[in-house]
Amino acid sequence: MTLLAPTPRGSIPPSRVVELDAVVVGAGGAGLYAALELKQALGPEARIGVISKLHPTRSHTGAAQGGVCAALGNTEEDHWEWHWFDTVKGGDYLVDQDAAEVMCHDAVDTIINLEHLGLPFDRTDDGLINQRRFGGHTRNYGEGPVRRSCFAADRTGHAILQTLYQQCIRREVVFFDGTGPTSAANCRDDEVQVPDVRGLLLAEAEARLDAQPLTPELVLRPAEPLEPAGVVVGQRPRRGYASPFDRVILIVTKPLHGVIPNLVGRSLDDARVRLERLELEPEIRWAKGAAGIVLEQRPRPGLAAAPGIKIRLVVAR
Ligand SMILES: Cc1cc2nc3c(=O)[nH]c(=O)nc-3n(C[C@H](O)[C@H](O)[C@H](O)COP(=O)(O)OP(=O)(O)OC[C@H]3O[C@@H](n4cnc5c(N)ncnc54)[C@H](O)[C@@H]3O)c2cc1C
Numbered sequence: 001m002t003l004l005a006p007t008p009r010g011s012i013p014p015s016r017v018v019e020l021d022a023v024v025v026g027a028g029g030a031g032l033y034a035a036l037e038l039k040q041a042l043g044p045e046a047r048i049g050v051i052s053k054l055h056p057t058r059s060h061t062g063a064a065q066g067g068v069c070a071a072l073g074n075t076e077e078d079h080w081e082w083h084w085f086d087t088v089k090g091g092d093y094l095v096d097q098d099a100a101e102v103m104c105h106d107a108v109d110t111i112i113n114l115e116h117l118g119l120p121f122d123r124t125d126d127g128l129i130n131q132r133r134f135g136g137h138t139r140n141y142g143e144g145p146v147r148r149s150c151f152a153a154d155r156t157g158h159a160i161l162q163t164l165y166q167q168c169i170r171r172e173v174v175f176f177d178g179t180g181p182t183s184a185a186n187c188r189d190d191e192v193q194v195p196d197v198r199g200l201l202l203a204e205a206e207a208r209l210d211a212q213p214l215t216p217e218l219v220l221r222p223a224e225p226l227e228p229a230g231v232v233v234g235q236r237p238r239r240g241y242a243s244p245f246d247r248v249i250l251i252v253t254k255p256l257h258g259v260i261p262n263l264v265g266r267s268l269d270d271a272r273v274r275l276e277r278l279e280l281e282p283e284i285r286w287a288k289g290a291a292g293i294v295l296e297q298r299p300r301p302g303l304a305a306a307p308g309i310k311i312r313l314v315v316a317r
Contacts, residue, residue, distance in 0.1 A: 018174060020049040027052035027177060028059035029157065032164035033110075035173045036117075044171070052177040056165045057158075064157030066134050067149030068114075070107035074128040075147045080104045082139060083148060090136045111150050119163040120152050194248055196239035197232050202252050205232045215247040223253035223304035230254070230302075255304035260311065262301035263294045268315050279307035289316030 022038050024031045027050045038048050052059070071078040083104040088095045115121060115129060122130040134149035152159035168175075194214065197205035202218075209216050223229045234251035258278045263271040268284070271294050275282050289295055296314040 018049065019047065020174065021046045023049045023051060025051050026059075027054070027056035027165075027175065029061040029064075029160045029164065031059075032056060032161070032168055035168050036164065036171065039171045039173065047174065048171075049174045049176060050168070052175070055177045056168075056175065057161045059161060061157045062161050064160070065154045067132065067151030067156045068107075068111065068160070069134060069137060069148045070111040070150060071104070071148060072108055072111060072129060072131060072150065074124060075131045076139070078139065078146050078148055080108060082141060082146070083107065083137070085141045086136055086138055089142070114160065114163065117163050117167050119159050121150055121159075122152060194235070194237050194239055196235075197248075197250065198235055200232050202230050202232060202250070205250060209248055213246070217247050217249050219249055219251045220254040221251055223255045225306035225309060226299055226303045227253055228302055229259045229304045253304065257307060258305045260299060260301050260303045260305045260309075263297050263311070263313060266294050268292050268294060268313070271313060275311055278305045280305055281308065281310050283310045283312045285312060285314045286317045287314050291317055 021042055024035045024038065031050055031052065035048050035050050039046060042048070050056070069083065071080040071083045073079070081104075084097075084101055087100045087104055088097055091100070111121075111129065124130045129150050131147040132149050132151060133145045133147050137146050137148040138144060139146040150156075193212075195208050195212065197208050200208070206216050221233070231253050232250050233253055236249045260278075260280070261274050263274065266274070269292075272282060287295055293316050294313050295316055298312045299309075
């Protein structure tokens with residue numbers, strides 16, 4: 001994979017092209033640990049990059065104070081299966097139970113690994129990692145509270161970030177932080193870059209993609225009443241990404257009941273007929289001007305109609 005680190009203006013100087021074997025997005029506790037695991041799995045020669053909006057040590061993980069839980073059983077009896085039960089119950093049984101099983105089972109080794117990486121956990125008098133109570137953690141499947149949280153004073157998340165970041169630097173993980181979000185991960189110059197076509201009418205969006213060339217694939221979603229109809233409201237991939245398939249999915253608003261027509265300049269009778277067809281009601285205001293002609297309308301044309309919506313017409317008399 002080739003990573004092109006953007007300058008503040010978004011241009012891409014060739015001197016900043018970096019060849020990488022793997023890229024992690026996000027430099028919180030999860031991303032930094034993943035980078036270390038990748039290094040371990042791919043070998044010391046592997047070039048691992050981490051893209052992040054923020055400098056790693058400013059990630060939200062730094063806010064965690066209470067501790068990180070694992071059934072070490074250092075201060076009282078505990079089992080990873082109890083931790084698993086608490087996790088699934090704590091997630092109202094909506095949790096991916098297989099993932100929770102892996103997390104709770106592997107948490108014990110992960111904490112030991114963090115300790116070996118240098119995380120300054122609080123200690124018991126015997127020198128073990130100290131553990132304290134934390135919301136929702138119980139012994140014997142809900143019988144009572146258990147001490148399962150491993151902590152570094154009230155700065156556990158801060159300690160996790162500092163430890164993992166230092167280990168990443170030691171292992172020459174490359175960081176691309178503070179340069180912008182994932183749009184920093186551009187691809188090769190010769191690949192097609194997807195333009196931002198959100199907010200455009202479908203025909204205009206299709207013309208822009210065609211020029212790249214990219215093929216649009218439409219997904220229609222019902223337009224809310226009074227929402228612009230036939231407009232691109234979403235796209236995948238997003239702007240700036242290279243499309244691996246030369247196709248871009250466009251989410252386009254499709255009116256269920258029709259589009260409010262342009263009535264300005266029509267006679268009142270004509271306007272009434274057109275509104276009736278869409279089961280829309282006119283609300284008439286009179287003004288001076290050429291007799292019987294619609295001078296203004298609200299809401300504007302092009303919006304999705306829905307039966308019963310009142311269309312205010314200013315009509316000359
Ligand atoms: C106040 C507070 C207290 C907490 N206390 C505890 C606790 O005591 N114990 C506990 O277990 N959990 C606690 N949590 C929850 C825990 O901190 C988080 O679940 C955990 O830190 C999430 O880690 P993470 O790596 O997934 O995310 P984060 O630490 O949020 O990292 C996300 C990373 O992704 C980057 N990023 C985001 N968007 C983009 C993008 N578009 N492109 C590139 N990079 C991007 C960010 O810059 C950041 O580096 C607490 C949370 C809060 C807010």
